[in-house]
Amino acid sequence: SQQGEEDPQALSIQEGENATMNCSYKTSINNLQWYRQNSGRGLVHLILIRSNEREKHSGRLRVTLDTSKKSSSLLITASRAADTASYFCATPRSGNTGKLIFGQGTTLQVKP
Amino acid sequence: DAMVIQNPRYQVTQFGKPVTLSCSQTLNHNVMYWYQQKSSQAPKLLFHYYDKDFNNEADTPDNFQSRRPNTSFCFLDIRSPGLGDAAMYLCATSSGQTGGNEQFFGPGTRLTVL
Numbered sequence: 476s477q478q479g480e481e482d483p484q485a486l487s488i489q490e491g492e493n494a495t496m497n498c499s500y501k502t503s504i505n506n507l508q509w510y511r512q513n514s515g516r517g518l519v520h521l522i523l524i525r526s527n528e529r530e531k532h533s534g535r536l537r538v539t540l541d542t543s544k545k546s547s548s549l550l551i552t553a554s555r556a557a558d559t560a561s562y563f564c565a566t567p568r569s570g571n572t573g574k575l576i577f578g579q580g581t582t583l584q585v586k587p
Numbered sequence: 588d589a590m591v592i593q594n595p596r597y598q599v600t601q602f603g604k605p606v607t608l609s610c611s612q613t614l615n616h617n618v619m620y621w622y623q624q625k626s627s628q629a630p631k632l633l634f635h636y637y638d639k640d641f642n643n644e645a646d647t648p649d650n651f652q653s654r655r656p657n658t659s660f661c662f663l664d665i666r667s668p669g670l671g672d673a674a675m676y677l678c679a680t681s682s683g684q685t686g687g688n689e690q691f692f693g694p695g696t697r698l699t700v701l
Contacts, residue, residue, distance in 0.1 A: 508689065517591075517677055517692035518630070563629060573618055573637070573681055573688055577629040 481564060481578040489586050494551045496581040498564030499544075505567060507540055507547045508575065512561045521549075521562075556587045590614070593678050593693035600668050601701050608663040608696045610678030619661040620690065621653060622677040630677055636661060665698075673700045 481498050488494055498507070506525045510518040524531045524540045524547065531538045537550040551558055561582045565575040591612045600606040610619065617638050622630035634643045636655045650672070652664040665672055675695045681688040 510692075515675075515695070515697065517593075517694045518679075518690075519692065520689045523689060573683060574620075574632060574635065575690060579629050580627075582627075 481562075481581050483581060484579065485582045485584070487584040487586065488554060490554060490556055492554055492585075494554050494558070494583055494585070496549045496562050496583070498547045498549070498578050500547075500564075500566050501545065502569060504542075507538075508565045509536075509538060509547075509549050510563045510565060510577075512563065512580070514560070518563065551583075554583075554585045556585050559583060559585045591678060591680055591691050591693035593676075593696050595696060596694060597697045597699070599699045599701060600665075602670065603667045606665050606668055606698070608665075608676050608678075608698070610661045610663070610693055611659050612678075612680045612691075612693075613659070614680055614682075614691060615658060616680035616682050616691070617658065618681045618683065618688075619655060620679040620681070621651075621661070621663050622679065623672075624675045624677055624695075633663070668698070668700045670700050673698055 486494055506523055508523045509521045511521055512518045522533050522536055522538050524538050526542055535552045540547045561580045563580045564578045568574040568576055594609050620635040621633045623633055624630040632644050633647045633651055634653050650666050655661045675697050677695045678693040679690040681690045
């Protein structure tokens with residue numbers, strides 16, 4: 476069953492604004508990952524946050540994780556047109572399989 | 588640079604005509620995955636290899652097969668493509684089977700079925 480659910484499904488902002496995307500999941504996890512996918516391309520790993528971490532930064536990206544609410548958020552600050560893409564959260568499947576379950580994604584459009 | 592390569596980037600086939608998509612990696616990762624992604628949807632795992640061990644997802648149709656002749660290469664065979672198999676096919680690798688490893692994706696192959 477689908478583990479991650481994301482909202483909003485689509486987000487349109489102006490360049491320079493911040494973009495926030497949210498992800499919820501259902502079962503206990505040991506980490507949560509965020510990926511970006513440009514149109515017609517493969518996914519690119521952005522950041523991994525472990526279950527014992529509450530917040531993590533990478534450049535203009537800030538990820539939070541609330542294990543009590545089973546939710547995570549991805550904040551992109553000072554957005555650029557090049558940030559236009561789909562963003563997916565992913566959580567490991569239960570069991571030691573290495574498989575990931577992807578959320579439905581948030582499509583972000585950053586207007587110049 | 589170490590990377591995941593998929594060929595071709597675009598593949599057109601006819602209904603029922605077998606097609607093979609290829610993936611190669613220079614990362615020397617022992618796990619390779621094949622995903623199917625339809626428009627505006629999440630990637631859906633079809634199967635994966637841990638070294639030579641093949642792991643099929645329960646809901647992957649028999650029409651889809653895979654081969655991994657060595658660490659670097661993995662192939663996706665669609666024996667009799669239907670119109671519903673038109674999608675982006677993504678290959679990914681990771682360095683281990685334990686939960687939580689980052690996956691590295693290729694650029695994908697866009698399959699069109701006429």
